[in-house]
Amino acid sequence: MATAAQRIDSTLAPHARRLAQARIEALVSADAGRPHDYALRIGGLYASFARQRLDGDARAALLALGEAAGLRDAFRRLFDGATVNTSEHRAALHVALRSALSETVIARDAHAEATAARARMADLVAALEASDVTDIVNVGIGGSDLGPRLVVDALKDFGTGRFRVHFLTNVDGSDAQHLLAGLEPARTAAILVSKTFSTQETLLNGAVVRDWLGGSERIYAVSANVPRAEAFGVAPERVLPMWDWVGGRYSLWSAVGFSIALAVGMDGFDALLAGAAEMDAHALDAPLAQNLPVQHALTAIWNRNALGLSTHAVLPYDERLALLPAYLQQLVMESLGKSVTPDGVPVGLDTVPVLWGGPGTNSQHSFFQALHQGTQTVPADFIGVVNPAHPHADNHAALLSNLLAQTEALANGYQAEDPQKSYPGNRPSTLLLLDRLEPRSLGALIALYEHSVYAQSVLWGINAFDQWGVELGKRIAGELLPAVQGEDVAVADPVTRALLDEIRARTARG
Structure with a gap:
């Protein structure tokens, strides 16, 4: 039986060779129907793949690859609660x-638990709304920070105005020092978000906040480890659950989104979930050829393995989505940054690209020079919003014109007499357009990326739901902490010993 690497290589390599000299502009010109045939609309989200460097035969090969990998069955296994996280033996x-969207017992029970937790969260939201609290500090890191932070920032136009929501994540004490300096303890509540309630950064920052508040009476927790939260001083009635069947980077839809519900209200939070549910149903039921997450995933596989492109940019042309690239860095790179299969066998081909990006039009004045004229081709997702939530029509027209111009310029290029002023073009991109940026459409957009990541993991034959690569550094940091604090402990690595000596020599005393 062919491995994932063999299947991808044998399927895509002939088309990659055939299209090695193909120009995106020529592919578009040769097919009058391409602008529409390479596009999909799901509710308020429109996607155009017309400026990807592939043709109909390559698309057919990609679809065949999806069929051979069993993507339809893989999505059904995900929704049914099969053990897709094999290294941790979890759904x-x-x-x-x-x-x-599943009738299995495990899926029904999980949905019932999530519904009950959401009802408890709604009660806590209502209680806080009735209190004199004006500021909320969400203390968490990774998936306990990036998702809620993104959503709160993106949906600021839908905020209830009842609370100012802040995020404390970095273990660097400067983060806590500067944040708390602008708040009043008597009018502030905090949420500590940690599945195990053992995350070093969260506990250290939580202790700083607890001391600043003068106690834990206004501290809430979201955790799977209630005893640890209680030991920290959080009363059980103020602890909302997490479960081992939800990974941190997939958890904003749970009580991890407590800060989201406080920012936009429970109606806004429910609308966010409804948008994601709409994309769930589409991912599960739509044929592969009309399946937006699958098409997004197949395009990513083409760019990474057929064209050999090693990075990918996410470029939202809406300031409210400025944090989306950072959120997707974790979702994509933590999920797909794997070099072996669940059987421990080398994958045999390149997996995740380096994902990065920033908001337009700011980015046009920083790194777009490299996108247009650099030696490396960087495929990109451009994301725009058709209808703004502000009255400044001229600004929005300029924003959209820049969005359209950049995708056109990257694809078509421009030849000038002076080579320094020429643009090679042929740089592929996908354009995602939201009718409006609102809770429902944001939920659909985030779920699109989640399902695309899962589809890519199936195609590559890797596990998208573990993250063992983050553990080694944390373990070594724990071993080194006593030495950094001044204890006389053995340190094996000679470079680390020299660095510790330098730190000790330069540490201010008294």
């Missing part, structure tokens, strides 16, 4: 947080 049922 990955983040979809059950927002939709009930």
Whole structure:
């Protein structure tokens, strides 16, 4: 039986060779129907793949690859609660947080637990709304920070105005020092978000906040480890649950989104989940050729393995989505940054690209020079919003014109007499357009990326739901902490010993 690497190589390599000299502009010109045939609309989200460097035969080969990898069955296994996280022997049922699309017992039970937790969260939201609290500090890191932070920032136009929501994540004490300096303890509550309630950064920052508040009476927790939260001083009635079948980077739909609900209200939070549920149903039921997450995933596989492109940019042309690239860095690179299969066998081909980006039009004045004229081709997702939430029509027209111009310029290029002023073009991109940026459409957009990541993991034959690569550094840091604090402990690595000596020599005393 062919491995994932063999299947991808044998399927795509002939088309990659055939299209090695193909120009995106020529592919578009040769097919009058391409602008429409290479596009999909799901509710308020429109996607155009017309400026990807592939043709109909390559697309057919990609679809055949998806069929051979069993993508339809893989999505059904995900939704049914099969053990897709094989290294930790767990399901990955983040979809059950927002939709009930399976009749299996494990999926129904997970959805029921999520619904009950959401009802408890609604009660806590109501209690806080009735209090004199004006500021909320969400203390967490990774998936306990990036998702809620993104959503709160993106949906600021839908905020209830009842609370100012802040995020404390970095273990660097400067972060806590500067944040708390602008708040009043008597009018502030905090949420500590940690599945195990053993995350070093969260506990250290939580202790700083607890001391600043003068106690834990206004501290809430979201955790799977209630005893640890209680030991920290959080009363059980103020602890909302997490589960081992939801990974941190897939958890904003759960009580991890407590800060989201406080920012936009429970109606806004429910609308966010409804948008994700709409994308869930589409991912599960739509044929592969009309399946937006699958098409997004197949395009990513083409760019990475057929064209050999090693990075990918995410470029939102809406300031409210400025944090999306950072959120997707974790979702994509933590999920797909794997070099072996669940059987421990080398994958045999390149997996995740380096994902990066920033908002337009700011980015046009920084790194777009390299996108247009650099030696490396960087495929990109451009994301725009058709209808703004502000009255400044001229600004929005300029924003959209720049969005359209950049995708056109990257694809078509421009030849000038002076080579320094020429643009090679042939740089592929996907354009995602939201009718409006609102809770429902944002939920659909984030779920699109989640399902695309899962589809890519299936195609590559890797596990998208573990993250063992983050553990080694944390373990070594724990071993080194006593030495950094001044204890006389053995340190094996000679470079680390020299660095510790330098730190000790330069540490201010008294």
